[in-house]
Amino acid sequence: xxxxxxxxxxxxxxxxxxxxxxxxxxxxxxxxxxxxxxxxxxxxxxxxxxxxxxxxxxxxxxxxxxxxxxxxxxxxxxxxxxxxxxxxxxxxxxxxxxxxxxxxxxxxxxxxxxxxxxxxxxxxxxxxxxxxxxxxxxxxxxxxxxxxxxxxxxxxx
Ligand SMILES: [Zn+2]
Numbered sequence: 272x273x274x275x276x277x278x279x280x281x282x283x284x285x286x287x288x289x290x291x292x293x294x295x296x297x298x299x300x301x302x303x304x305x306x307x308x309x310x311x312x313x314x315x316x317x318x319x320x321x322x323x324x325x326x327x328x329x330x331x332x333x334x335x336x337x338x339x340x341x342x343x344x345x346x347x348x349x350x351x352x353x354x355x356x357x358x359x360x361x362x363x364x365x366x367x368x369x370x371x372x373x374x375x376x377x378x379x380x381x382x383x384x385x386x387x388x389x390x391x392x393x394x395x396x397x398x399x400x401x402x403x404x405x406x407x408x409x410x411x412x413x414x415x416x417x418x419x420x421x422x423x424x425x426x427x428x
Contacts, residue, residue, distance in 0.1 A: 277373075281306050281314050281334035283349050292318075293414070293426055295330050296359055300409030303334050307361040307409075311368060312336055315343035315360035318407070319352035332359055340368050340388055342377035342399075358406040362397075365390035396423070 284302055286295035296318070303314040316332035323329070335346040340363040348354055367389050370382040382388055391397070394410045396417050405418040414426040 311364035313343035319348035339373035
């Protein structure tokens, strides 16, 4: 795995009793969106699941950040949970910012430290998101899902 610099924990969110996966993702999404609003950087996490002996599923996401305006490398599942194969992330800011070292590393040198990066679209998946695989975006008012550009769902707020 590529060294992406410091990966910091944001928070670990867990579903409540009888909370559906989508309701949980909406609630967790508001937390990571709030983090991005305060810090102007991306947050992300793998959606992870566990099942009790009766087959009842519960979910968890361990949100992390690389302090990057343009990307986020997910960390591991919380203890006792398994990956679902999908992720939830938030975009940083729609404002123009100066690239930091994490932006330089995560972009593979495309954005050199100190150069200007135009803001992200907080309301839509990026081309890179579609290329990276299925997952959710915590947009400012909606939970969005994509499994390819032609297969998108807006779950509302
Ligand atoms: Zn994205």
